Amino acid sequence: MSYLKKSGFLKHIFKSAPLIILFIAVLNEFDANYFGVPFLSVNLAFILIFFWTLKNIEQFGYGYIFLAGIINDVVTGSPLGLSSFLYMLICVATAYFRKITLRPNITKDWLFFLITISCVNSIYYIISSYFFDVSIDYRFLLTNNLATFLIFFLFYIIFNAYYKKFFRKSDV
């Protein structure tokens, strides 16, 4: 890894990787249904935003997240600004959680993630159904919520390892 230290460009790429993945995820509208698994759709954007805003890294700015939300709305065809609003709510939740947590651990983060995405998905359902007259099957939303919650554990381990490797924080 010593060459990484030397190469400023590669270092920058690796540090920006979470943001790049977020933009690819929203532009590609990635979900696990690509593999044809019924009822298993994962909201990768939620996982990415929650984890990396919780870690408060420099490269993962709120402005970028806001832009990713706009892109997501256009790609999925949902009302413009809705995803940005939801992503910002996740950011609020993580900012709050960061403030009140002294010693972070995976179980706390995982449970708080469930609460956060449940609230955000509920708001999404309410806004879509009642303000924009877009019907959404709440069963899909529930299964998506559950699948995203379950898979967060796996992503947490991967992202945490990545974070330790490239961001060099001692408090992880």
Added chain:
Amino acid sequence: MNVSRDDFVIAIRSAFLKKQTKQKFSLLSLISLSIIILILSSFDYKIIKTVRSGINEIIYRGSFVISAPEKIVKNLNTEIRNHFGLYSNSKKLEKELNEYRSQKISLDILKFENQKFRQQLDDYLISTEIVFSKIIIDNKSPFLRSIVINKGSRDGIKSGMAVLDQQYLVGKVIEVNFGTSRVLLLSDINSNIPITISPGNLLAIATGTGKDQAKVNFLKKTHFDKITNDSLVYSSGTGGLIKSGVPIGRITNFDSKIDEDINIEFFSDFSQLQYVSVVAFDKVETKVTEKIDVETLENENDEDIELPTLKKKLDLLIKEKEINDQITNKIKTENENLKEQLSNNQIEIINRQQIIEKQNKIIKSHNIDKDELNFLRLNLEYGERCRKKTFSKKGFKVGTPEYKNCVLKKGRL
């Protein structure tokens, strides 16, 4: 208790208002901005529409580029599967083709009859604009089923136009940008299409389920016994946006005694869509001659011709047409054979004529020889009488035509 409440307020205030050292924007400003965008996007102002359309254009193109590797992998997978099933597919298609060929004649007649009946009802819609387009984004969102196509307002696409995959209805245009459009698929939960279920001619609404199927809504349970598995579903034409008779799918896994929901399986596989045609339907203008035709049909209707009778008539007509076709084919082949024979005969006649001419020439020369011989024979016998003598004025000089004539007349001068 007060301390913990204060902590909560401080944490919330800090999260919302305080611009972090690493952040350029505060969360509160971005939340406000997203709410403003949300409110503005719900309005139908032209400026907002144009801005939105511009954003859509850029992002759709970006998404198309980003999705390219995924699409390549997807297509590769499909191609490999198709390759392995090539032989069996070919056999299957051959069999199907034979079946379709036999059905085509009867279909043509039915189409014609159908056209006539529709004109009679003044409900005949024709497709006036067909725009073929490529799908640039077909990512399935867990909640919304839609695709983005590479044709927009500059190509004449309008909101509400029907989208077909070959002949099958797959959705309708819901959002039009300058060079791209969004199509809401029939499988989307927000899609509602008026349909007819046949046999039985039952009118209902097909609503998407968010999966790869749709379900039948607004149909009374009393009609459930008329529906069977493999009942066909096509557009009813109610509303005038989509013409009636566009095939959509068939009913599957339905038992009228047990099931409450009626599921429709689409003819088209939405996950395999690559190209679609966007179609606008307009009413056909009825011409005077057609009106007369309609009037005669109305008169026929006055005589209370019932449907079974018409069906029988139609069957008879189909059979008659089949027989006629067979006869026509026979006549055609006979005609071709005769043509061939005729050309052969003509060649033979020419050859024979040439032979006859040759033979005639021979005969002619033969006849000349015969005359000569006869002359020589008569000359021997009567030449003396015709020859001019020294002391007589009678007779002719040898070799003159008069001499020859005299010899041939057996010496009579």
